[in-house]
Amino acid sequence: MTTKKLYIETVGCQMNVLDSEMVVASLRKRGYELTDSTRDADTILFNTCSVRQHAEDKIYSALGRVRSEKKRDPSKIIGVMGCMAQKDQHQIFKKAPYVDLIVGPGQLQQVPDLIEKAAVEGGQHSALSLERTAGSVNKIKRSHETFDPLRDPTMRPTPFQAYLRIQIGCDKFCTYCIVPMTRGPEQGRVPGQIYDEAKILADQGCKEITLLGQTVNSYKHVDGDQTTDMTSLLELLHDIDGIERIKFVTNYPKDMTTRLLKAIHTLPKVSPYLHVPAQSGSNDVLKRMKRGYTIEDYRDMMSRINEHLPEAAVSSDFIVGFCGETEEEFQATVELVKECRFKNSFIFKYSERPGTRAAGNLVDDISDEVKKRRNNELLAVQTQISEEDNQPFIGQTVQVLVEGPSKKNDRIEKSASGLMQLTGRTHDDRIVVFEGNQRLIGEIIPIGIYECTAFTLIGTVITEEVGPTQLVGLSV
Ligand code: 5AD
Numbered sequence: 001m002t003t004k005k006l007y008i009e010t011v012g013c014q015m016n017v018l019d020s021e022m023v024v025a026s027l028r029k030r031g032y033e034l035t036d037s038t039r040d041a042d043t044i045l046f047n048t049c050s051v052r053q054h055a056e057d058k059i060y061s062a063l064g065r066v067r068s069e070k071k072r073d074p075s076k077i078i079g080v081m082g083c084m085a086q087k088d089q090h091q092i093f094k095k096a097p098y099v100d101l102i103v104g105p106g107q108l109q110q111v112p113d114l115i116e117k118a119a120v121e122g123g124q125h126s127a128l129s130l131e132r133t134a135g136s137v138n139k140i141k142r143s144h145e146t147f148d149p150l151r152d153p154t155m156r157p158t159p160f161q162a163y164l165r166i167q168i169g170c171d172k173f174c175t176y177c178i179v180p181m182t183r184g185p186e187q188g189r190v191p192g193q194i195y196d197e198a199k200i201l202a203d204q205g206c207k208e209i210t211l212l213g214q215t216v217n218s219y220k221h222v223d224g225d226q227t228t229d230m231t232s233l234l235e236l237l238h239d240i241d242g243i244e245r246i247k248f249v250t251n252y253p254k255d256m257t258t259r260l261l262k263a264i265h266t267l268p269k270v271s272p273y274l275h276v277p278a279q280s281g282s283n284d285v286l287k288r289m290k291r292g293y294t295i296e297d298y299r300d301m302m303s304r305i306n307e308h309l310p311e312a313a314v315s316s317d318f319i320v321g322f323c324g325e326t327e328e329e330f331q332a333t334v335e336l337v338k339e340c341r342f343k344n345s346f347i348f349k350y351s352e353r354p355g356t357r358a359a360g361n362l363v364d365d366i367s368d369e370v371k372k373r374r375n376n377e378l379l380a381v382q383t384q385i386s387e388e389d390n391q392p393f394i395g396q397t398v399q400v401l402v403e404g405p406s407k408k409n410d411r412i413e414k415s416a417s418g419l420m421q422l423t424g425r426t427h428d429d430r431i432v433v434f435e436g437n438q439r440l441i442g443e444i445i446p447i448g449i450y451e452c453t454a455f456t457l458i459g460t461v462i463t464e465e466v467g468p469t470q471l472v473g474l475s476v
């Protein structure tokens, strides 16, 4: 088999990172090797995102950059896959006629064959799932296939951390969101398959798995009279030797049951970290977003978290400047952030997505200037809370899964003592930076925290504890 070179660029969410891993694994089977240069590549793939306009703009400019390379070498195959491929199937070939392949996120298993077809026959090829209005639910579901058994350890966040999809699609239809259109109806994967895949990951040396779903805690799989929900799935996966941490994102507030919270509390491997996007603090905005809950429901969930899982770190997403958002409605969001004191929040300016209900029925009437101002204001409030939330860790010891060199020394600059700046995360998803030896990477080790910022805990490796508060930090 001759070796071919693949260049792949991924934007967007963890789902896309996982999809790219699968595509790379399937192409390695056909003799491909990765390259980080588009110039050297035989095939160039872009795995795309449609959640915000900005993500799409990035891809169109990346496509612009490879145009001349295709001109120079017409045998190069250029493919667009992922959410933007599904959503803009017709426009992409028009806007970038030198693209050879368009493959939706539910059809990625076809990528290797389509590349071969394009190479042999020439011409443009596409594989897309059915649109949500294109027939019976079952038919549409079948057109959005999961593509999970193939794994490629080199494409993971680290060799000991992996994503594992448990659910595809989404049925919530929040009015601003394109995901239900691009990734199709919600489907929970078969629990036995998830279990087998987790075991394979553990055998490959993964210590941490992150279960993925758009509304992951709504996970449900029905087989005859046996229903598996998120709680029972966590219990099932908890038994796997080698897996030490189980995380899951993203959660939907209405499906955060007390049963699930109690299970997270009693299962030590399950991370006490809950990412549960609130999106807005105003009931009227939530209604326009069709989020399916009120602020009172969200508060009730927070108080149940505090009661049953008090050790949890909670984070959220917010959209500012959604259609018709008044200053008063925005202030309600600020108040919610102050009240809930999230570990961190991801804040986004509303970006109208053609094909969504908001684009059809509501007016994107908040100026970009106001969106920007609200974004900055909310971020400032959250940043102060994040810093205050990290303060109590000073003087404490936390267990950290060491992920690798911190960004500051990507070049792996070692100090004279052989130490380097390392980064890792606590069980509740806080980033920790400390000095240590490279061989600590992949280990879960105790770190004594002596300083913090809003985003990071700063500490030293603990090799010996003297008394309850006095920490001796010896770098190993
Ligand atoms: N505009 C801005 N942000 C959006 N999100 C989803 N759709 C949009 C949109 N049209 C945000 C939500 C979601 C996160 C992944 O992206 O906050 O939780």
Ligand code: SF4
Residues within 6 Å of the ligand: 170, 171, 172, 173, 174, 177, 178, 179, 180, 214, 215, 252
């Ligand atoms: Fe989009 Fe709402 Fe589904 Fe999340 S729950 S993917 S925001 S439609």
